[in-house]
Amino acid sequence: MEQQTKLEGEVAKLIAEAVNLETPAEALDPDIRLFREGLGLDSIDLLEIALAISRKYGFQLRSDDPANGTIFASLRTLSAHIAQHRTR
Amino acid sequence: MKTATGAAWLAEPERGSAAAIGLISWLTLKLGRGATRWLLYPVCLYFLACSGQSRRASRAYLVRVLGRKAGVRDVLRHYHVFASTVHDRVLLVRGRCEEFDISVQGAAKVDGILAQGRGCILLGSHLGSFEVLRALGHFKINTPVNIVMHEDNAAKTGRVLAHLAPELQDRVIAPGRPETMLRVKECLERGEIVGILGDRPLGGDRIWPCRFLGETARFPLGPLLLAGTLGAPVVLFFGLYLGGSRYEVHFETLVEGETVAREQRPEVAARWLERYVEWLEHYARRAPYNWFNFYDFWDAGAH
Numbered sequence: 001m002e003q004q005t006k007l008e009g010e011v012a013k014l015i016a017e018a019v020n021l022e023t024p025a026e027a028l029d030p031d032i033r034l035f036r037e038g039l040g041l042d043s044i045d046l047l048e049i050a051l052a053i054s055r056k057y058g059f060q061l062r063s064d065d066p067a068n069g070t071i072f073a074s075l076r077t078l079s080a081h082i083a084q085h086r087t088r
Numbered sequence: 089m090k091t092a093t094g095a096a097w098l099a100e101p102e103r104g105s106a107a108a109i110g111l112i113s114w115l116t117l118k119l120g121r122g123a124t125r126w127l128l129y130p131v132c133l134y135f136l137a138c139s140g141q142s143r144r145a146s147r148a149y150l151v152r153v154l155g156r157k158a159g160v161r162d163v164l165r166h167y168h169v170f171a172s173t174v175h176d177r178v179l180l181v182r183g184r185c186e187e188f189d190i191s192v193q194g195a196a197k198v199d200g201i202l203a204q205g206r207g208c209i210l211l212g213s214h215l216g217s218f219e220v221l222r223a224l225g226h227f228k229i230n231t232p233v234n235i236v237m238h239e240d241n242a243a244k245t246g247r248v249l250a251h252l253a254p255e256l257q258d259r260v261i262a263p264g265r266p267e268t269m270l271r272v273k274e275c276l277e278r279g280e281i282v283g284i285l286g287d288r289p290l291g292g293d294r295i296w297p298c299r300f301l302g303e304t305a306r307f308p309l310g311p312l313l314l315a316g317t318l319g320a321p322v323v324l325f326f327g328l329y330l331g332g333s334r335y336e337v338h339f340e341t342l343v344e345g346e347t348v349a350r351e352q353r354p355e356v357a358a359r360w361l362e363r364y365v366e367w368l369e370h371y372a373r374r375a376p377y378n379w380f381n382f383y384d385f386w387d388a389g390a391h
Contacts, residue, residue: 035266042264042310043263043265043266043267043268044294044310044313044314046267046269046270047269047270047273047314047317048350050270061270062270062274063268063270063271064267064271065267068266069266072266072267
């Protein structure tokens, strides 16, 4: 497993808290898939995560973002998206 | 998926060929409802002869809801009610509501919510016609209605309808995508209605067992978890077909709109779901032939 960056570590913690992960946040592989296979999250989990992200980082994830396929692909891609759009 | 095969039988290209549906729709719009309704009889007889699985499912359901033996005549009546609602859909999506005698009860429950600028989840079912909702503009509810449903289903049952009313296609929200629930949230935030059929798992769903007509069946918990997460009001919707040109629409308030803490959410959602299933049973008894789940509903979890 690759090392998590600082932001990835933070986002892993946010995900673990939002959806009650059994895996400890620091053990999450940054490249593991979030949706369905991989971490096995569903659309409701992703909504929880999106709500937590908007509270913590001050921006909204949008359903009509053409990049959604990549944004939600993994911890790494989600963190990269947050780094780009965060307002706090 | 087995759940989809039964119910969509009339519209499935491999059964009722797309060409035949296209022809019937065209004739219906040209000649009107009354002049084309007789076509439903040969269609029903054809399905009675050819669809063993739906026939068995129909009978198994009818025995439960009627509390007596169900014969071929009952199954035929069941098919005819379903075929009637599919036939009427062609006119409903075209806004031809004057052909129908529709009574509405409880519309104020939805009005009250929308008047506050809030959106609402309209939780329907495969009991009766959801399309009769298209007639609500007729009753001064002019808020956009989005519907969560499988696009491939929509493509099958809806290719003809999509052609008739292309504007409705934009309002279909595909389930099981990463952004599905985000889209629902955005629709609700804009004060719109989001329709969900709450009696069939949409795949990959969280399931909860509830007693329905005397035996346990599996229902999706997802829509109510969503309501608890977003604090969205949930109103139940039943569009029952009562024969002739008569429809009876019922709205029932299920949840006023309260955000539930995450720890309590599964439990609270399950309680709401149980109430939904009680209403479902209530209206299934009121209009028993309106049940359009033509697969083994109580055994669905095994598939």
